[in-house]
Structures are given as structure tokens and as C-alpha cells.
Amino acid sequence: MLLMAAVRANIPARWIWAPRTTNARPRIHTNQTTINLNQINQLHQMAKITNTKSSNSPSSANASSPSEPNPMNTKITNYIRAGYPGLYLVSPEEQRVDAEMKQIARDLKYHLMFWSAVDGLVDTSKNATTAANDPLEALVAIRDMNDKTIILLRDFHLFLQDPNPILIRQLKDVLQEAKTKSKTLILLGCRLVLPAELEHELTVLEFALPGKEQLNQVLDGILESAQLSVIQGEQKDKILDAASGLTTIEAENAFALSVVETKSINPIIVAREKAQAVKKNGILEIIETRESLESIGGLDVLKEWLLKRRHAFGQRALEYGLPTPKGLLIIGIPGTGKSLTAKATARVFGVPLLKLDAGRIFAGLVGQSESNLRAVIQTAEAIAPCCLWIDEVEKGFAGSKSSGQTDGGTSSRVFGSFISWMQEKKAPVFVVATANDVSQLPPEMLRKGRFDELFFVDLPNQQEREAIWGIQIAKYSRDPKDFDLVQLGKMTEGLTGSEIENAFVEALYLAFDGEKEPTDLDIASVLTEFVPLSKLMAEQIAGLRGWAKGRARLATSIGVQKGLRRIG
Numbered sequence: 001m002l003l004m005a006a007v008r009a010n011i012p013a014r015w016i017w018a019p020r021t022t023n024a025r026p027r028i029h030t031n032q033t034t035i036n037l038n039q040i041n042q043l044h045q046m047a048k049i050t051n052t053k054s055s056n057s058p059s060s061a062n063a064s065s066p067s068e069p070n071p072m073n074t075k076i077t078n079y080i081r082a083g084y085p086g087l088y089l090v091s092p093e094e095q096r097v098d099a100e101m102k103q104i105a106r107d108l109k110y111h112l113m114f115w116s117a118v119d120g121l122v123d124t125s126k127n128a129t130t131a132a133n134d135p136l137e138a139l140v141a142i143r144d145m146n147d148k149t150i151i152l153l154r155d156f157h158l159f160l161q162d163p164n165p166i167l168i169r170q171l172k173d174v175l176q177e178a179k180t181k182s183k184t185l186i187l188l189g190c191r192l193v194l195p196a197e198l199e200h201e202l203t204v205l206e207f208a209l210p211g212k213e214q215l216n217q218v219l220d221g222i223l224e225s226a227q228l229s230v231i232q233g234e235q236k237d238k239i240l241d242a243a244s245g246l247t248t249i250e251a252e253n254a255f256a257l258s259v260v261e262t263k264s265i266n267p268i269i270v271a272r273e274k275a276q277a278v279k280k281n282g283i284l285e286i287i288e289t290r291e292s293l294e295s296i297g298g299l300d301v302l303k304e305w306l307l308k309r310r311h312a313f314g315q316r317a318l319e320y321g322l323p324t325p326k327g328l329l330i331i332g333i334p335g336t337g338k339s340l341t342a343k344a345t346a347r348v349f350g351v352p353l354l355k356l357d358a359g360r361i362f363a364g365l366v367g368q369s370e371s372n373l374r375a376v377i378q379t380a381e382a383i384a385p386c387c388l389w390i391d392e393v394e395k396g397f398a399g400s401k402s403s404g405q406t407d408g409g410t411s412s413r414v415f416g417s418f419i420s421w422m423q424e425k426k427a428p429v430f431v432v433a434t435a436n437d438v439s440q441l442p443p444e445m446l447r448k449g450r451f452d453e454l455f456f457v458d459l460p461n462q463q464e465r466e467a468i469w470g471i472q473i474a475k476y477s478r479d480p481k482d483f484d485l486v487q488l489g490k491m492t493e494g495l496t497g498s499e500i501e502n503a504f505v506e507a508l509y510l511a512f513d514g515e516k517e518p519t520d521l522d523i524a525s526v527l528t529e530f531v532p533l534s535k536l537m538a539e540q541i542a543g544l545r546g547w548a549k550g551r552a553r554l555a556t557s558i559g560v561q562k563g564l565r566r567i568g
């Protein structure tokens with residue numbers, strides 16, 4: 001008691017935590033309809049009952065049966081059996097982790113305790129509570145616990161954000177002692193907050209997102225609750241594919257919402273909800289795109305390269321033993337269709353497109369960038385097969401060259417992890433990175449083995465400009481036959497695809513103002529005032545071309561480059 005009093009006196013006031021005031025469910029927002037939240041809550045409650053009812057049976061939604069391989073369960077079990085005193089589980093899925101830990105404790109015949117600042121220490125076998133709400137009190141109580149106990153500590157990372165030296169010491173002492181007594185402390189948090197003092201004391205484990213089998217059980221739970229018939233075959237695969245990358249709660253929400261909106265489970269609604277869920281952290285976004293290879297004028301070599309791989313993510317390719325393509329780096333002059341190609345790539349492979357804002361990975365908090373990257377990789381791998389598009393990659397990873405001068409080495413460390421993931425990844429995640437400033441690109445990125453190919457996109461040649469004019473004119477609902485594409489191509493030498501589009505849009509404005517349809521003459525008149533980027537940036541473009549020689553493959557074939565006729 002005396003010790004406790006002395007310890008308590010040192011706890012800063014900010015550690016006194018207010019009790020939970022509400023148990024309200026998070027609100028579900030959709031941009032289409034106002035949903036009756038009561039209906040959804042009812043479904044959740046019923047689904048929960050269904051899941052708890054079967055929680056001891058092999059078909060439980062939360063705990064996998066012994067016959068199903070559950071790598072997460074095996075991993076944690078092995079760590080506990082090996083006497084690891086401290087694990088740090090990173091996961092936003094508290095309920096799933098709880099269920100998994102109950103299963104593990106049962107299998108290992110260990111005692112299981114839960115701790116939170118609100119509930120104190122709860123003995124799960126007796127449902128008895130010890131009022132050790134303060135983290136220090138909890139650690140002291142843990143020291144006195146019996147051998148063979150697992151203690152799951154919720155939100156403990158929040159106390160490590162600005163750590164109290166006494167708390168750190170106490171935790172280290174408890175961990176030391178736990179080693180000899182078959183006790184394992186498991187810190188559970190939605191993100192990683194690990195002060196240097198604890199880096200070697202705790203083993204960090206990323207709790208994997210639910211696999212198809214677990215999502216399937218969530219789906220069955222919702223179908224049963226909503227009294228809908230079981231879904232099988234292709235339709236079920238579509239729903240599960242749409243849900244992969246979601247947590248169990250998010251998947252349950254999406255399924256329930258779909259039932260309320262359509263009285264069935266519609267993969268399109270699930271995919272829409274996933275797009276919103278993925279967007280939440282602002283780093284990843286699922287892009288819906290209509291762009292296909294037909295939207296791109298020119299770039300024949302690049303298109304051919306992609307087409308050759310169009311079945312690479314299919315079952316047949318897997319059976320054939322084809323290695324899944326890693327990715328593509330597209331370098332080139334601004335406005336020449338790099339982003340456009342990245343979008344079309346996903347269509348070629350027939351997979352979802354995820355856009356990564358690399359700059360956003362680097363958050364202010366220490367350790368946050370690493371966990372951001374891990375979350376990105378986890379989501380991409382769960383959604384796989386997919387395309388991961390990193391636009392203007394040089395800007396996102398620019399800080400990685402600083403070698404620790406400006407940010408304590410975080411950027412280079414995170415970049416290093418990203419690069420090694422790219423090289424070693426087994427999941428079918430095809431990375432398409434685009435860049436237009438090679439001087440900012442970290443050299444490691446260009447090394448062999450990172451990308452399957454590196455393409456350079458130059459200014460379009462005559463034949464390509466003609467094709468781009470045709471595409472752009474059709475894009476704005478006009479008939480290319482009404483225009484002289486060859487002449488337009490000649491007039492726009494030195495212009496990028498993006499500038500050709502701008503010129504046509506200008507001509508449309510001009511014609512609209514004159515209350516008529518646009519003609520070649522309107523375009524010619526717009527072009528007289530046009531200063532192409534290639535004039536303004538002549539030096540940079542020459543530099544880029546020089547750099548690309550021998551380093552990158554040309555996206556346009558030489559024959560086409562020279563404007564030669566292609567035969568055959």
C-alpha cells in the first residue's frame with residue numbers, strides 16, 4: 001500500500017481518466033440515402049447473438065476452428081508458449097482480438113485477464129474485477145498474479161505517448177519477472193506507440209485483417225439475422241472480394257447497410273463502403289476509373305507490355321507458375337499521360353485501383369509513419385489482387401534522401417521498408433509509380449528487382465498527337481471525322497497530351513461563345529496564343545531525355561517515334 005501511495009503521488013494529473021459516458025455505436029454515414037440506424041443496430045445485435053451462440057463451435061465468426069489454419073492464432077500461441085513476456089498487438093479490432101485471446105487461453109489452459117483504464121483488471125473466468133484503473137496500479141497487481149496468466153491491456157499505448165519514467169520502469173520490471181513465471185502481457189492498440197526504452201522488451205505483431213473464411217462467417221451471421229437465404233458460388237465470391245480489406249466490424253456494417261438499402265447483400269454497396277473505409281485515414285483511396293488503354297493515344301510499347309501481362313493475376317497464371325508482376329515505374333514529361341496509364345493499368349488487369357498518397361505516410365508522431373506504412377501494406381495485401389498507384393512518387397519519398405538530417409531518419413527508414421516490401425511481396429499487388437523529376441528519386445528505387453520495368457514517356461510524336469486529338473475530340477462528345485487530325489497533329493508539335501486537351505477545351509469555349517460548333521479554325525486560333533511547356537522547360541526536358549537514355553525503356557517504339565509507317 002505504501003509503495004502504491006508513493007507511486008501514485010508521481011502520476012501526472014493528466015492520467016486521471018474520465019469514465020465512459022456513452023456506449024453509442026458509431027454513426028454510419030452514406031452519401032445516398034438516410035438509413036434507419038435502428039434497423040442496422042438490430043441486425044448487429046442479432047448478428048452478435050448468432051456469433052456468440054456459436055463462439056465455442058468450430059464455425060464461430062471470431063475464433064477459427066482447429067482444423068482451419070489460423071496463422072495469427074498460431075503465431076500468438078507460439079510466442080506465449082515460448083515464454084515471451086510482452087507482445088504488442090496492433091489492431092483496431094478489439095472484439096476479434098478478445099475472441100482470439102479467449103480461444104488461445106482456453107487451448108493453452110492459461111488464465112486470461114483483461115485490463116482497461118475504465119474497467120480495471122477483469123478476470124475473464126470469474127468475471128471478477130479488481131479496481132486497478134490506473135496503469136501503474138495495474139502493473140503492480142500484475143506482479144502479484146499467478147503463473148500462467150495472459151494479461152490483455154487495452155489502450156496502454158496512450159500512456160506511452162508521453163511516457164512517465166516510473167511507468168516505463170515498472171513495465172520493464174514486470175516484463176522481466178513475467179519471463180520466469182509464464183506470464184504474457186499483451187498490449188493492444190490500434191496503432192504503434194513504442195518508446196525506445198521498450199523497443200527490445202516488446203514484440204510487435206500486426207494483427208492481420210480478417211481473411212475470406214472469417215468474412216464469410218460475418219456474412220453468414222448477417223444473412224441469418226436478416227433471415228435471408230444463404231449465398232453461394234460466384235455471388236458469394238464477389239461479396240467477399242468486395243469486403244476484403246475491411247475489419248470484421250466494418251464488413252458487418254457494410255453487409256447490414258446493404259440489407260437495409262436493398263434487402264440483399266450487394267457487392268457494389270460493400271465495395272462502396274470499403275472505398276469510404278479505406279479513405280478514412282487519408283493515405284489510401286480506392287479510385288473508380290473508366291480509363292482504359294483506348295483512352296491513351298500512342299505509347300505503343302508500354303501498352304503492349306501491359307497487354308502481355310493482362311492475365312497475370314488469374315488462376316491460370318498461378319497454375320502455370322508465372323511469377324506475379326511486381327510493378328512499373330513511369331517517368332516522363334508532365335502531361336504526357338503517366339497518371340492516365342496508371343489508371344488504365346488497373347482496368348487491363350481487371351483489379352481494383354488503390355491510390356497511395358505517399359506524402360501522407362509521414363505523420364508528425366514518432367512511430368506513426370511506420371505504422372501508417374504497415375496499415376497501407378496490410379490493406380493493399382488484403383484487397384489483392386489490386387493495383388497500388390503512387391502518383392509523383394518522388395515527392396512522397398523526397399525526405400528519404402535526408403539520411404536522418406531532418407527527421408531523425410524516419411523517411412529513409414520508412415522508404416527502406418517500403419522498398420523491401422516491394423521486392424519481397426508475395427501478394428499480387430501491382431505497384432504503378434509515376435514520376436517526372438528524376439533528380440528527386442531515391443536511387444534505390446531504380447535498382448533492379450524493385451520494378452519489372454521502367455518506362456520513359458516523351459513528348460508525343462506526329463502519329464501519337466493525331467491519336468490524342470481523336471481521343472480528346474471524342475471525349476468531349478464531338479466526332480473526330482469532323483476535324484483534320486493530321487493537320488492538328490502537325491500544328492501541335494511539341495505539345496503534350498494534356499496541352500492538346502486544354503487547347504480543345506479552349507476551342508470549345510470559343511465556339512460556344514460564338515454560338516456554333518468548334519472547327520479546325522477555332523483550334524488553330526487558340527493555338528496561336530499557346531506557349532507549350534516544352535518551350536518553357538526545354539532544358540529540364542533535355543535533361544530528362546538524357547537521363548532516360550540507357551536507363552529506361554521508351555514507351556513509344558522507335559518506328560513510331562520517327563513517325564514511320566508500321567507494317568504488319
Ligand SMILES: Nc1ncnc2c1ncn2[C@@H]1O[C@H](COP(=O)(O)OP(=O)(O)OP(=O)(O)O)[C@@H](O)[C@H]1O
Nearest residue numbers: 295296297334335336337338339340436468497498
Ligand atoms: N497520351 C495521351 N492520350 C490521351 N490523353 C492524354 C495523353 N496524355 C495526356 N492526356 C490527357 O491529359 C490529361 C493529363 O494527363 P496525365 O495526368 O496522365 O499526365 P501526367 O503525365 O500524369 O502529368 P504530370 O506529370 O503532370 O502528373 C489526361 O487526363 C488526358 O486527358
Ligand SMILES: [Mg+2]
Nearest residue numbers: 338339391434
Ligand atoms: Mg500525373
